[in-house]
Amino acid sequence: MSMTAPALTPQQLFRKQVSGESLQQGDPDTVHAHTIVVTLENSIGALNRVANLFSARGFNLESVAVGPTTDPTTSRLTLVTTGNDRIIGQVLQQLNNLVDTLVVDDVTDGAFVERELCLVKVAAKPEERNALTGVADIFRGNVVNITPDSITFEVTGPTTKVNAFIGMMHEYDVHEVARSGRVAMRRHLAFEHNQ
Amino acid sequence: MPDTLTQNPPAPESAPTDRCSRGVPVSGAEILIRSLEAEGVEFVFGYPGGAVIKIYDEMHRIGPQFEHVLVRHEQGAAHAAEGYAKATGNVGTVLVTSGPGATNTVTGIADAYMDSIPIVVFTGQVPTKLIGNDAFQECDIIGVTRSITKHSFLVRDVRELASTVKKAYHIARTGRPGPVVVDLPKDVIADSAPFEWPEHVTLRGYDFVGRGEKGQVALAARMIAEAERPLFYVGGGTLISGAGEIVTRLARMTRIPVTTTLHGLGAFPETDPLSLGMLGMHGTWYANQAVQHCDLLIAVGARFDDRVTGKTDAWAPHARIIHIDIDPACISKNIPADCPILGDVSTVLEQLEPLLPGASRAPKDLSRWHRQIDTWKAECPLAWKRDGKLRPQHVVEALRDRTGGHAIVVSDVGQNQMWAAQHFTYAEPRSHITSGGLGTMGFSLPAAMGAAFGVRARAERGQADDTQAAPALPVISINGDGGFLMNVQELGVIAAHKLPVKIVVLNNSFLGMVRQWQELFHGERYSHTDLTPTNPDFVALAAAFGIPGLRCTSPDAVEATISKAWDITDGPVLMEFRVVTEEMVFPMVPAGAATGDMIVQRFNPENCA
Numbered sequence: 001m002s003m004t005a006p007a008l009t010p011q012q013l014f015r016k017q018v019s020g021e022s023l024q025q026g027d028p029d030t031v032h033a034h035t036i037v038v039t040l041e042n043s044i045g046a047l048n049r050v051a052n053l054f055s056a057r058g059f060n061l062e063s064v065a066v067g068p069t070t071d072p073t074t075s076r077l078t079l080v081t082t083g084n085d086r087i088i089g090q091v092l093q094q095l096n097n098l099v100d101t102l103v104v105d106d107v108t109d110g111a112f113v114e115r116e117l118c119l120v121k122v123a124a125k126p127e128e129r130n131a132l133t134g135v136a137d138i139f140r141g142n143v144v145n146i147t148p149d150s151i152t153f154e155v156t157g158p159t160t161k162v163n164a165f166i167g168m169m170h171e172y173d174v175h176e177v178a179r180s181g182r183v184a185m186r187r188h189l190a191f192e193h194n195q
Numbered sequence: 196m197p198d199t200l201t202q203n204p205p206a207p208e209s210a211p212t213d214r215c216s217r218g219v220p221v222s223g224a225e226i227l228i229r230s231l232e233a234e235g236v237e238f239v240f241g242y243p244g245g246a247v248i249k250i251y252d253e254m255h256r257i258g259p260q261f262e263h264v265l266v267r268h269e270q271g272a273a274h275a276a277e278g279y280a281k282a283t284g285n286v287g288t289v290l291v292t293s294g295p296g297a298t299n300t301v302t303g304i305a306d307a308y309m310d311s312i313p314i315v316v317f318t319g320q321v322p323t324k325l326i327g328n329d330a331f332q333e334c335d336i337i338g339v340t341r342s343i344t345k346h347s348f349l350v351r352d353v354r355e356l357a358s359t360v361k362k363a364y365h366i367a368r369t370g371r372p373g374p375v376v377v378d379l380p381k382d383v384i385a386d387s388a389p390f391e392w393p394e395h396v397t398l399r400g401y402d403f404v405g406r407g408e409k410g411q412v413a414l415a416a417r418m419i420a421e422a423e424r425p426l427f428y429v430g431g432g433t434l435i436s437g438a439g440e441i442v443t444r445l446a447r448m449t450r451i452p453v454t455t456t457l458h459g460l461g462a463f464p465e466t467d468p469l470s471l472g473m474l475g476m477h478g479t480w481y482a483n484q485a486v487q488h489c490d491l492l493i494a495v496g497a498r499f500d501d502r503v504t505g506k507t508d509a510w511a512p513h514a515r516i517i518h519i520d521i522d523p524a525c526i527s528k529n530i531p532a533d534c535p536i537l538g539d540v541s542t543v544l545e546q547l548e549p550l551l552p553g554a555s556r557a558p559k560d561l562s563r564w565h566r567q568i569d570t571w572k573a574e575c576p577l578a579w580k581r582d583g584k585l586r587p588q589h590v591v592e593a594l595r596d597r598t599g600g601h602a603i604v605v606s607d608v609g610q611n612q613m614w615a616a617q618h619f620t621y622a623e624p625r626s627h628i629t630s631g632g633l634g635t636m637g638f639s640l641p642a643a644m645g646a647a648f649g650v651r652a653r654a655e656r657g658q659a660d661d662t663q664a665a666p667a668l669p670v671i672s673i674n675g676d677g678g679f680l681m682n683v684q685e686l687g688v689i690a691a692h693k694l695p696v697k698i699v700v701l702n703n704s705f706l707g708m709v710r711q712w713q714e715l716f717h718g719e720r721y722s723h724t725d726l727t728p729t730n731p732d733f734v735a736l737a738a739a740f741g742i743p744g745l746r747c748t749s750p751d752a753v754e755a756t757i758s759k760a761w762d763i764t765d766g767p768v769l770m771e772f773r774v775v776t777e778e779m780v781f782p783m784v785p786a787g788a789a790t791g792d793m794i795v796q797r798f799n800p801e802n803c804a
C-alpha cells in the first residue's frame with residue numbers, strides 16, 4: 001500500500017459529502033443532534049426494541065422521554081441522537097423497520113417546540129431562601145417542596161434553559177437533580193403557510 | 196411425539212378449521228398445531244421438554260398434517276429450518292422447550308437474522324405467573340434474542356395465539372425476511388379457546404415497498420445507458436426475491452458483466468462469459484478489478500458487506516451506484532448510492548427492463564470493457580496446483596463435474612466454504628447455501644439435512660401429482676474437519692430418515708482458515724489450530740451412525756470415490772478427503788485492506804519488505 005493517500009475521485013468526494021464525513025483525513029465528521037419523535041405500540045416490548053436498537057447498532061442516545069398519547073394503544077417517544085448524516089439516516093430507517101413503530105418523525109429541520117423538566121433539590125438555610133428563589137424566578141421556576149434546610153425547584157424549558165438553571169444552582173449545595181428528558185412537538189405554522 | 200419415520204401425510208383435503216369443530220374450545224397446544232397446519236407448514240424441526248410437553252402430547256393425539264422431525268440438538272433444528280427455507284423458499288419452523296432448549300437455538304436465530312432467512316422459532320416458556328422468578332428452565336429468550344430477530348412475540352393470552360402465529364409467519368416471510376421468535380408460556384398452551392384462524396394479518400406498524408419509485412427507475416435506466424464500464428453486483432436478495440431469471444435476462448440483453456456475492460451465487464450462471472464469479476475478500480481477482488475500474492455499479496439485493504468491500508473508502512472509487520433493495524436501512528448504509536431504489540428486486544427489475552438499452556434498440560457497445568475484462572480473466576484466473584497432491588479444489592470441481600452443477604451445495608465455514616464458492620461453478624438459483632453473514636461453523640450438516648427434507652418432499656409431491664417428475668436434486672454437504680464436529684449429532688437424524696445427503700469432509704487436519712491467517716499474518720504461529728492429534732476417524736464415526744463412509748487419500752481416487760458415493764441412492768454417505776494441510780484460499784483481500792490490494796498467491800509478509 002502506498003504511503004501518501006491518493007487524491008479522492010469525484011465519486012469518493014461525493015460519498016463523503018452526502019455522508020457528512022470530513023473530506024480531510026483526520027478531521028472530525030460533521031455531527032448534528034437530531035430530535036426524533038416516534039409513535040409506537042403502547043407496550044413494554046415495543047419500548048424495549050427501540051432502546052435495544054440504539055445499543056445493538058451503536059447509535060448515540062442523548063435523551064429519551066416516553067409517555068402515553070390520546071390513543072391508549074400508542075405511546076410517544078422523543079429521542080435525541082447525534083451522528084453524521086449517514087448515521088442519522090440509519091437511525092431513522094432502522095426505527096422505521098421496527099414492526100411496532102407507527103410513525104418516525106425527525107422534527108429537527110422544521111420548526112418545533114422542545115421542552116424538558118427538571119427538579120433540583122438544594123440545601124437552603126432560611127437566610128439563603130430569598131437568594132435562591134430570586135434565581136428561580138428568573139427561570140420562571142416553582143418551589144415544589146420546602147423544609148427548614150432545603151428547597152426543591154421545578155423548572156421547565158428548552159434544554160439550554162434547564163442547563164443554565166442547574167448551572168446557577170451549583171453555586172449552592174445541590175443535593176439531587178432529576179431531569180425528564182426532552183419532549184418535542186412540531187409547531188403548527190398557520191400564518192406562515194398562508195403567505 | 197417419537198421420532199417418526201412415516202412419510203409426509205397427504206395434502207389436506209379440507210381446511211384445517213374443519214378438523215376441529217368451530218367454536219368449541221380446544222387447548223392452546225391444539226390451536227398451535229392447527230395454526231401450523233393452516234399456515235401450510237410441512238416440517239417442524241424440534242426437540243421436546245417440560246414446557247412444551249403438552250404440545251408434543253397433542254401432536255401424538257392429533258397426528259398433524261406436518262411432519263415433526265426430532266433433531267439431536269436445538270441448534271441443529273434452527274439450522275435445519277434455515278436450510279429448508281433456503282432450499283424451498285418456504286418459512287422454516289422450529290419448536291423447542293424453554294431455557295436451554297431456547298438458548299440452544301440462539302446461534303441459528305442470529306444466523307438467520309444476518310442472512311435474511313425466514314424462520315419461526317416457537318419456544319416454551321415457564322407459566323406466566325412464574326416469569327421473572329428464576330423458575331426452573333426459565334430464560335428471557337425474548338430479551339436474549341431481541342437484537343437478532345426481525346420481531347418477537349410473547350403470547351400472554353390463548354385467544355391471541357392463532358393470530359400471533361399468523362403474524363409471525365407473515366413477518367418472517369415478507370419484506371426483508373428474517374427470524375421471528377414466539378414465546379409460549381406453559382399456562383397459555385394449557386388454557387383453552389376456540390380455534391379461529393384469522394383471514395388477514397393486521398399489523399399497523401409494518402409495511403414494505405414492492406414497486407420502485409418511477410423517477411428513480413428512469414434515472415437508473417439513464418445511468419445504465421450512459422455508462423461505459425457498467426457492472427452488475429448481485430447479492431442474496433436477488434435470490435430471495437426470485438429474481439435470478441430476470442437478472443440473467445437483463446445482463447444478457449444489455450451485455451453488462453455480472454459479479455455476485457457469496458449469497459448471490461447461482462443468481463447468474465457462472466458458465467456465462469459475462470460472469471465474473473464472486474467478488475470480495477476471496478472473490479476472483481478479475482471481479483475485484485472490475486469493481487475497482489467500473490464507472491457504474493448496479494447493486495441488486497446486496498448490502499455492501501465488509502467482506503465484499505474491504506476498506507469502503509477505497510472501494511469502487513470511480514463508480515456511480517444504483518442500489519436496488521427492499522430494506523431501506525440497507526440502502527446507503529455503508530456506501531451512499533447515487534440512485535437508491537427501494538422495492539422488491541424482481542418488481543424493480545421488471546420496471547427497469549423496457550427502459551434499458553437492448554430492450555427496444557441495440558445494446559450499447561461495451562466491447563472495450565469486455566476486452567478489458569477478458570484480459571484480466573486471462574491474467575489471473577482461479578487456479579490451483581496440479582502436482583499429484585490431493586487438493587480440496589480438485590474435490591469441489593469433481594463434484595461439479597459429477598453433478599453437472601445440478602445440485603444443492605451446502606458449505607460450512609472456513610476454507611472449505613471459499614473453495615466450494617470458487618470452484619463449483621453455480622448455474623442455478625438456490626443451488627448454493629451457506630452461512631455468510633454470521634459465519635457459523637457447524638451450519639452445513641443440519642442445513643443440508645433441512646434442505647434434503649425440503650427437496651425430497653417436493654419431489655414426492657411432484658411424483659404424486661405428476662407436475663414435476665424430476666427426481667430430487669442431490670444435496671451435498673461440504674465441511675471442514677473442524678466445523679463438521681460442531682453439529683455432528685445430526686448424522687443420527689440424517690441416518691434415521693435415510694436422507695440421501697452426500698456428506699463431504701475436506702480433512703486438512705487443521706482449523707484451516709485460522710491456520711491460513713496465522714501463516715499469513717501471525718508469523719506462522721499455529722496456536723491451537725492443529726487438529727491432527729484429536730481428530731476422530733471420520734469413516735468410523737459415520738459407521739457408528741450406520742452411514743457408509745469412504746476415505747480418499749490420493750488425487751487419483753477422487754472421481755472413483757465420488758462415483759461410489761453416487762451409487763448409494765437410498766440414504767446418506769460420507770466421503771472423507773485427506774487434503775493438503777498447507778493449501779490456502781487465494782486470491783485474498785486481507786481484512787480491512789483496499790480491494791485493489793489483493794494477494795493473488797502465497798506469500799509471507801515477514802519476508803516482504
Ligand SMILES: Cc1ncc(C[n+]2csc(CCOP(=O)(O)OP(=O)(O)O)c2C)c(N)n1
Pocket residue numbers: 607608609610611612634635636637674675676677678679701703705706707708709
Ligand atoms: C462457531 C464458530 N467458531 C469459530 C469460528 C472461527 N473460525 C472461522 S473458520 C475456522 C476454521 C474452520 O476450520 P475447519 O472447520 O476445519 O474448516 P477449514 O477452514 O479447514 O476448511 C474458525 C475456527 C467460526 N466461524 N464459527
